Amino acid sequence: MSTNAQPISRNLLVSASPHITSGESIPRIMYNVILAMVPVCLVSVYYFGYYGVKVLVLTTLFCIGFEYLWQKMLRKPVTISDGSAAVTGILLALNLPPTAPWWLMLIGSFLAVIIAKQLYGGLGYNLFNPALVARVALLISFPVHMTSWIKATPLFSGVDAVTTATPLGILQTAIKTTGAIPPEVMDQVNPSSQNMLTWFTGHMMSGSLGEFSALAILLGGLWLIYKKYIYWQVPVTYIGTVLVFSGIFWIIDPTRYAHPLFHLLTGGLFLGAFFMATDMVTSPITKKGLLVFGVGCGLITCLIRMWGSYPEGVSFAILLMNGLTPLLDRWFKPTVFGQRKLYEESK
Amino acid sequence: MIKRAHGFPGGVHPDYHKELTAGRALEVPPLFERYVVPVAQHIGAPAKVAVEKGAQVFKGTVIAEAAGFVSVPMHSPTSGKVKAVKNLPHPWGPNMLAVEIVADGDDTPDPALPRLDHEAASAEELRDFIRQAGIVGMGGAAFPTHVKLSPPREKPIDVLVLNGAECEPYLTADHRLMVEMPEKVIAGAGVLAKILNVKRICIGVEDNKPDALAALEKAAAGHDNMDVYSLHVTYPQGAEKQLIYAILGREVPAGGLPMDVGVVVQNVGTAAAVWDAVAGGMPLIERITTVTGRGIRQPGNLVLRIGTLVEDVVGWRGGMTNDTIKVINGGPMMGMAMSSLDVPVLKGSSGLLFLERDEVEQYHHYPCIRCGRCVDICPMKLMPCIISYYTENELFDEVESLNVTDCIECGSCAYVCPSSRILVHHMKMGKAEVIARRRKRAVS
Numbered sequence: 064m065s066t067n068a069q070p071i072s073r074n075l076l077v078s079a080s081p082h083i084t085s086g087e088s089i090p091r092i093m094y095n096v097i098l099a100m101v102p103v104c105l106v107s108v109y110y111f112g113y114y115g116v117k118v119l120v121l122t123t124l125f126c127i128g129f130e131y132l133w134q135k136m137l138r139k140p141v142t143i144s145d146g147s148a149a150v151t152g153i154l155l156a157l158n159l160p161p162t163a164p165w166w167l168m169l170i171g172s173f174l175a176v177i178i179a180k181q182l183y184g185g186l187g188y189n190l191f192n193p194a195l196v197a198r199v200a201l202l203i204s205f206p207v208h209m210t211s212w213i214k215a216t217p218l219f220s221g222v223d224a225v226t227t228a229t230p231l232g233i234l235q236t237a238i239k240t241t242g243a244i245p246p247e248v249m250d251q252v253n254p255s256s257q258n259m260l261t262w263f264t265g266h267m268m269s270g271s272l273g274e275f276s277a278l279a280i281l282l283g284g285l286w287l288i289y290k291k292y293i294y295w296q297v298p299v300t301y302i303g304t305v306l307v308f309s310g311i312f313w314i315i316d317p318t319r320y321a322h323p324l325f326h327l328l329t330g331g332l333f334l335g336a337f338f339m340a341t342d343m344v345t346s347p348i349t350k351k352g353l354l355v356f357g358v359g360c361g362l363i364t365c366l367i368r369m370w371g372s373y374p375e376g377v378s379f380a381i382l383l384m385n386g387l388t389p390l391l392d393r394w395f396k397p398t399v400f401g402q403r404k405l406y407e408e409s410k
Numbered sequence: 411m412i413k414r415a416h417g418f419p420g421g422v423h424p425d426y427h428k429e430l431t432a433g434r435a436l437e438v439p440p441l442f443e444r445y446v447v448p449v450a451q452h453i454g455a456p457a458k459v460a461v462e463k464g465a466q467v468f469k470g471t472v473i474a475e476a477a478g479f480v481s482v483p484m485h486s487p488t489s490g491k492v493k494a495v496k497n498l499p500h501p502w503g504p505n506m507l508a509v510e511i512v513a514d515g516d517d518t519p520d521p522a523l524p525r526l527d528h529e530a531a532s533a534e535e536l537r538d539f540i541r542q543a544g545i546v547g548m549g550g551a552a553f554p555t556h557v558k559l560s561p562p563r564e565k566p567i568d569v570l571v572l573n574g575a576e577c578e579p580y581l582t583a584d585h586r587l588m589v590e591m592p593e594k595v596i597a598g599a600g601v602l603a604k605i606l607n608v609k610r611i612c613i614g615v616e617d618n619k620p621d622a623l624a625a626l627e628k629a630a631a632g633h634d635n636m637d638v639y640s641l642h643v644t645y646p647q648g649a650e651k652q653l654i655y656a657i658l659g660r661e662v663p664a665g666g667l668p669m670d671v672g673v674v675v676q677n678v679g680t681a682a683a684v685w686d687a688v689a690g691g692m693p694l695i696e697r698i699t700t701v702t703g704r705g706i707r708q709p710g711n712l713v714l715r716i717g718t719l720v721e722d723v724v725g726w727r728g729g730m731t732n733d734t735i736k737v738i739n740g741g742p743m744m745g746m747a748m749s750s751l752d753v754p755v756l757k758g759s760s761g762l763l764f765l766e767r768d769e770v771e772q773y774h775h776y777p778c779i780r781c782g783r784c785v786d787i788c789p790m791k792l793m794p795c796i797i798s799y800y801t802e803n804e805l806f807d808e809v810e811s812l813n814v815t816d817c818i819e820c821g822s823c824a825y826v827c828p829s830s831r832i833l834v835h836h837m838k839m840g841k842a843e844v845i846a847r848r849r850k851r852a853v854s
Contacts, residue, residue, distance in 0.1 A: 080834055081821030084825055088774075397785065400661065
């Protein structure tokens with residue numbers, strides 16, 4: 064008989080099962096999203112130089128700063144290290160025009176982080192996308208500042224800032240005044256090989272920081288889908304719906320409606336579809352719900368762009384669908400394993 | 411020939427680490443000095459102590475009687491004297507009533523052990539024999555086997571499924587049993603099939619155990635009514651409902667049991683224990699336990715007497731490493747963390763897992779970000795994040811309407827959660843509260 068009893072001289076950790084984890088964490092997700100936004104940020108800095116850097120850096124710092132101050136003042140645990148305030152900051156910056164003055168960024172950051180996020184309870188509790196709430200609130204409150212676009216001043220080109228209008232803005236003004244797309248605008252809104260390339264990689268017209276290069280956004284977006292940090296259901300249905308819906312109307316009357324690829328590649332559609340509508344907190348929990356969410360975003364975007372009074376519909380569309388998310392979660396609950404049989408038996 | 415099973419919806423794919431012990435043959439430790447047999451080791455009523463301090467016992471002597479239908483007796487693991495009958499440390503947490511035995515080293519079997527002519531015995535007699543042999547589900551849940559083998563007449567059974575999936579990471583006990591003693595498993599299955607009066611037996615084994623599949627296929631070759639199925643490697647493929655779905659395509663109704671779809675599931679270890687009892691005459695006094703993890707110096711698959719103290723096992727296997735901080739009774743997904751080593755091995759202790767500090771980081775908890783991963787992988791298609799949220803806020807009507815009682819507590823949800831939320835803990839809390847409320851409603 065042996066008696067190799069080991070003296071018990073240590074404390075063992077006791078916790079609920081499971082005792083292993085997949086290794087995912089919130090900071091990891093947030094920092095990967097930031098990484099995915101690096102291409103877009105680089106493009107905006109390339110096209111807008113000093114303005115681009117200023118907007119990106121200040122907005123991000125303001126957002127992190129407000130979250131830190133708020134949590135410190137209310138003696139809550141400070142959570143800025145989870146990266147969510149930084150993500151909100153960068154997204155908000157990408158939604159601002161390059162000429163945004165510092166106070167606009169300050170107010171916007173406050174609206175995004177405090178009003179739209181912390182007042183709801185912080186990370187995970189907000190109903191609406193914080194960056195979009197800020198953008199829309201700024202748009203309605205400071206319409207002039209939020210629509211002062213300048214032509215791109217690529218780094219090292221030595222060109223000064225010149226005011227201009229966005230492609231969608233041009234389109235809408237033209238249609239409203241003349242009822243049809245004038246010939247000189249037609250060139251800009253129809254896909255020629257030259258147009259398509261610039262739209263995709265970075266058109267030299269104008270827009271907010273994040274509206275420039277569909278390619279840069281696509282790179283980041285596909286990376287996130289591959290890593291499963293965002294789900295393909297939303298970008299695919301959102302972009303697909305815009306494509307189909309605008310395509311139908313373009314076929315019906317190409318003199319009044321722009322080509323679907325124009326809609327796809329200009330404006331904030333790609334930014335919205337890959338980075339804003341995919342925000343997990345404000346979108347449905349089930350995959351079926353996400354499909355409907357994406358279609359809804361697409362429809363509303365088209366409705367606003369084509370018949371609404373705003374040239375750009377992405378922000379409003381996503382916010383409206385955010386509002387519908389609790390309903391989508393209720394409608395699209397998964398069928399519990401074993402419930403199908405019960406339904407069949409009770410028939 | 412080995413048939414291929416379908417999969418089942420949901421599930422996760424953790425790192426398995428089975429190579430630590432998958433190739434290690436079964437080993438039998440020497441007799442130790444002390445054995446502690448708790449009376450509460452199974453689902454149902456704890457057994458009633460039947461011996462006194464100072465009593466002489468032998469290997470297989472009844473030391474506690476079954477208390478009611480859903481209960482089984484306990485037997486002495488070796489010969490010796492009863493040192494004490496008192497509350498002693500138990501893996502489930504607080505001290506619980508147990509019979510402490512000091513071994514005399516001779517390991518004399520009880521001369522009065524009941525025997526059975528299993529070929530001539532009726533289903534009734536076999537079932538009773540299994541009951542008095544103290545046999546419970548050996549997969550970990552420890553449900554009294556004779557109860558599972560007594561389905562009511564309104565629930566006709568047509569298939570017996572043997573569970574050789576062993577889907578938990580690290581565990582290889584069933585694996586080694588199937589590789590080294592497949593005939594025992596097959597013979598036990600035959601006895602179970604006779605009791606249930608079923609014509610069809612399906613044995614499911616995950617395809618990360620090709621040697622086990624081959625061994626069982628060979629052992630089952632002469633039996634027309636037996637089929638071996640190779641299962642996809644997904645956790646929790648070994649969960650009853652998911653196993654039945656993968657092999658037979660039948661979906662056990664929510665709130666129901668396998669007998670509702672004409673099936674009884676038994677672990678391969680249970681089948682082997684049944685054979686040991688009816689053919690060998692020895693009641694359940696030992697089981698195969700995988701002792702594994704980086705924290706134990708000599709991992710292996712051990713045949714341990716029920717009541718062996720974990721500290722004795724640790725000493726025999728070279729001791730723990732300095733960085734070991736968590737010792738788990740069972741597997742890493744559903745097992746129970748133990749607070750000390752002076753607890754015994756139970757009938758359901760399929761594994762003893764020793765994890766080191768860096769393997770069990772103390773997670774920072776974040777709020778739920780509604781990512782939906784838990785909803786995607788839940789094998790029962792529940793919404794763990796929502797149930798967790800309602801449980802935390804004590805909204806138990808909503809918790810009940812979200813089918814929390816269908817949760818099998820597999821741990822997949824908490825495994826994938828990026829916020830490290832204690833989802834299984836909340837599911838258990840929600841379940842307990844909902845069941846208590848239902849009971850109150852039924853009474854009033």
